[in-house]
Structures are given as C-alpha cells and as structure tokens.
Amino acid sequence: MTDRHPLDLPELRPLWSAVHDRLSSGRPVTRVRSGPLDDAGREALADLLGLDRLPGAEPTIPLAGLDGAVLDACGRPVRDVVTAILGPIRDRAAERELAAGRREALWGWLAGHDVVTAQPVLLEWVGHLRTNGLVDGSPDRTRSLLTAALTVLAALPAGGEPLPVLAARLLDGDSHALDDGTRLSSLVLRALAVLYGTDLPDVAEGRRALWSRAGVADDQLSSTVLAAGLRLDGDGPVARVSRICAEAGHPVSLTLAQLRTPGDFTGPAGPVHITENPSVLALALRRFGHHCPPLVCTSGWPNTAVIHLLRRLADNGASLHYHGDFDGEGIRIAAHVLAKTGAVPWRMASDDYRTAAPRVPSGPDPGRLTAAPWDQALVDSMAELRTAVVEEVVADLLLDDLANHRHG
Structure with missing residues (x-):
C-alpha cells in the first residue's frame, strides 16, 4: 500500500x-x-x-x-x-486547442471528400453538421459515422433494394444500420433533402418517400427512363423493343424491372447524349425521325431506371454527354448525373451560358445557386446575369450537335 x-x-x-x-x-x-x-x-x-x-x-x-x-x-x-x-x-488550454484542431481537420476532410466535391450542394449539409457540432461526441466517432453516411450516399441512387438489404450490403452486414431513427439514417436523409432541395421529413411516411426517391425499394414499374434512337444489339427484350422503337422513329420507355432483367444486349459504342427535358427529345424525334441518334432523357432528377441504363451504356463503351437547364436546380441535377454515371458536360460551360442568356433577356431568376464542379466560372456567370436558360431555348444548338451523330 x-x-x-x-x-x-x-x-x-x-x-x-x-x-x-x-x-x-x-x-x-x-x-x-x-x-x-x-x-x-x-x-x-x-x-x-x-x-x-x-x-x-x-x-x-x-x-x-x-x-x-x-x-x-x-x-x-x-x-x-x-x-x-x-x-x-x-493542460486544459492545450487540450482545447488540440480538440479544436481535430474538429477543424474533421470538417475539412468532410468538405473535401469526393462525394461532396462531386456535388457541391452537399456543402450545405456539411455546414449544417458543422454548425450543430460533433455528431457522435468525439471527432473519431463522428468521422466513423460520417464515413458510413458517405458510403451510402456514394451508392445512391440504389437499384430498388429494400433499405435493410442496402444497409447490409454497404455497412458490414448490419441490416439495421439505416433503420428509421438511427443517427446514420438521419445523416443520410438530411444530405438527400439538401441534394433534392426539399425539407427534411418529420414523419416516417415522408422519410420513406425520400428514400424511395433515392432508389431504395423503388417501384420497379413506375420508375422508367425515356430514350430515343437507342439501337441495341442482342436478342434480349430491352434490345428488341429499343430497336423497334428506334427504327420506327418513336421513343421507348423502359421500366426498372425491364432494365434489371434486360436479357442480352450491347451498344451503342459511340456517343449517347442526355437531356434533362422530354421536350428536347421530342424535338429531336421530330427533326430526325428514325435517323435519331442515341438520346436519353432524365426527365428532371434522374430516377433509378435512368441511372441504371446510363451506367449500363457506359459499361458497354458508350461515351455519355449531358445537357440540362441553366438554373440552380439544373446545375445540381447535372452534377448528380456526372457524378453517378461518368458523363461529361455537353454545352454546359460558362461561355455556353453567356452566349445563350441574351436569348431570354427577361428570363426567370435561376434561384438558389451551388457550384458546378466541371466549371467554376459557370455559377459566377449565373450569379452575375441572374437569368435562367432552359434547354428549350438552346434546342436548335443541341439538335445541330446531334445531327453530326444521326443514324444512317
């Protein structure tokens, strides 16, 4: 003793x-x-x-x-x-200084993470988390929780999996990791609300709807993708119905259920252009008919079927080229498509916007603006001119580009 x-x-x-x-x-x-x-x-x-x-x-x-x-x-x-x-x-002063440094390092790591930089609107999510302090009491535990959230966000939109299946696949077999009410579920849902520009749901039904929008337990029949000129090789049902519609000069609407069991198909190996709005696809069909080049429409925010098809086309060797609206929402949709599919921008640079803006001298305000990862000057130009330019305004330029790739 x-x-x-x-x-x-x-x-x-x-x-x-x-x-x-x-x-x-x-x-x-x-x-x-x-x-x-x-x-x-x-x-x-x-x-x-x-x-x-x-x-x-x-x-x-x-x-x-x-x-x-x-x-x-x-x-x-x-x-x-x-x-x-x-x-x-x-030495409490040194301990506080060390803790502050670790917190700064944590938020710096989160803001610079690939998932966030690919979709800069998520910096709003980072800002909210930083304002409200550590999520799980310590920088180390918070980083672990955020790493799990980023893993989930990187995998969304999902392919129609139920939430427990998605959780088990991504999070070390823990099928309950994303159960309603868990910290991790709340983190991911807040990020999705920021991404889609909606309020964070405060009831279970709203939270389920937000998960569904991100492709979790998506309805395999109502989740569809609209395309034109999509001539696919192969004898599977997706290839056959796409060819029939393309050769007739008609659009094709493919369900997620069809895309998840497509049968054998390959191609096209060349460029596939992507538009945000169905009206541009309709104009392309009117101009090119059965000569229409491969064109896929996201119809606004892309659902699971859209992302599934684009990824499959890219895996088959297609180069994806995306165009959307020049407004705040359009820039966020573009960043999402580029991040999730590997597409590249198509007439979406600052110079393209400045050239197009005079076409709508009294155009609507572009709304809430967030950075465009592919062109830092783009949002600065939009903030300066405060004019939204929707795709239909520049449809003639887009169709002229497509003319160089029309079939036959």
Whole structure:
C-alpha cells in the first residue's frame, strides 16, 4: 500500500483541489482561491503558511507564497505535492486547442471528400453538421459515422433494394444500420433533402418517400427512363423493343424491372447524349425521325431506371454527354448525373451560358445557386446575369450537335 503524502490532510483537501484545478487550466497562475474551509481547515492552512491568525473561510493565496511554504514543509514544490495527492496536472488550454484542431481537420476532410466535391450542394449539409457540432461526441466517432453516411450516399441512387438489404450490403452486414431513427439514417436523409432541395421529413411516411426517391425499394414499374434512337444489339427484350422503337422513329420507355432483367444486349459504342427535358427529345424525334441518334432523357432528377441504363451504356463503351437547364436546380441535377454515371458536360460551360442568356433577356431568376464542379466560372456567370436558360431555348444548338451523330 502506498504511503499517503504527509500534506494529504483531510482539512487541506479543498486547498489542494483548488490548486490542482487552477494549475490544470494550462494558463499562468499567480493566485489561488480556496474554500470554503471549516475551522480545522483554516487552522491547518494558517499552520502551513505560518500565519499569526486564521485566514477567512475562502482565502485567496499567492501561489508563490504557498509554493515556498510547501517547499519548507516537505522539500517539494506545490506542483509535485498536488500531483502526488490528486494525480497528474492537466493542460486544459492545450487540450482545447488540440480538440479544436481535430474538429477543424474533421470538417475539412468532410468538405473535401469526393462525394461532396462531386456535388457541391452537399456543402450545405456539411455546414449544417458543422454548425450543430460533433455528431457522435468525439471527432473519431463522428468521422466513423460520417464515413458510413458517405458510403451510402456514394451508392445512391440504389437499384430498388429494400433499405435493410442496402444497409447490409454497404455497412458490414448490419441490416439495421439505416433503420428509421438511427443517427446514420438521419445523416443520410438530411444530405438527400439538401441534394433534392426539399425539407427534411418529420414523419416516417415522408422519410420513406425520400428514400424511395433515392432508389431504395423503388417501384420497379413506375420508375422508367425515356430514350430515343437507342439501337441495341442482342436478342434480349430491352434490345428488341429499343430497336423497334428506334427504327420506327418513336421513343421507348423502359421500366426498372425491364432494365434489371434486360436479357442480352450491347451498344451503342459511340456517343449517347442526355437531356434533362422530354421536350428536347421530342424535338429531336421530330427533326430526325428514325435517323435519331442515341438520346436519353432524365426527365428532371434522374430516377433509378435512368441511372441504371446510363451506367449500363457506359459499361458497354458508350461515351455519355449531358445537357440540362441553366438554373440552380439544373446545375445540381447535372452534377448528380456526372457524378453517378461518368458523363461529361455537353454545352454546359460558362461561355455556353453567356452566349445563350441574351436569348431570354427577361428570363426567370435561376434561384438558389451551388457550384458546378466541371466549371467554376459557370455559377459566377449565373450569379452575375441572374437569368435562367432552359434547354428549350438552346434546342436548335443541341439538335445541330446531334445531327453530326444521326443514324444512317
């Protein structure tokens, strides 16, 4: 058993606690206030300091005087004494500085993550999290939770999997990791709300709808993709119906169910152009008919069927080229399509916008703007001109581009 320090007296414990606490601040200390001391404590302090009368119940003691008295009493400085009695002295100032540095590093890591930089609107999500502090109490635990959230976001839109199946596949077999009400589920849903520009749902039905919009347990029949000129090789049903429609100069609407069991098909190996709005696809069919080049429409925010088809086409060697509206929502949709499919921008640069804007001198305001990862100057130009340019305004330019790729 370790012997107690000779100055470790019950009546002096309030004094040693006060000294230990002040020294642990990590800041310069010249005086220490102790107490409240009972009569025995006041007598013990008077004896230690060599006072000719009792101090008050809550005395303020110069640290230098106390240090000298402790040296005379036991030959050790007061720092050694309180360490022996109460344990190591901390440096709370250094601890706070270290913790602040770790928090800054965490938020910097999150803001610079590939999932966020590919879709800069998610910086709003990062800002919300930063404002509200650590998600799980410590930088390390928070980073672990955010890593899981980013893993899920990178995999969305999903292919119609139920939520427990998606969770088990992505999160070490834990089918309950994304259950409603978990911290991880809340993190991902907040990111999806920011991405789609909606309010965070406060009821279970709304949360299920938001998951569905991201392709989780999606309806395989109502999730469809519209295309034209899609001549696919192969004998599978998707290839056959796409060829029939293309050769007749008609659009084809493919369901997620068809795309998930497409049968054998390949191609096209050349460029496939993508538009945001069905009206542009309709104009292309009117102009080119059965000569229409491969064209896929996202119909606004792409659903699971759209992403599924585009990824399959890219895997078959097609190069994907995307065009959408020049407004805030259109830029976010474009960033999403590029990030999820590997498509490249098609007439979506700052110069394209500046050339098109005079066509709509009294155009609508573009709304909430977020960065375009492919062209940092684009959103600056939109913020300057404050004019939205929808695809239909530049449809003639898009169709002229497509003319170089028409079939036959």
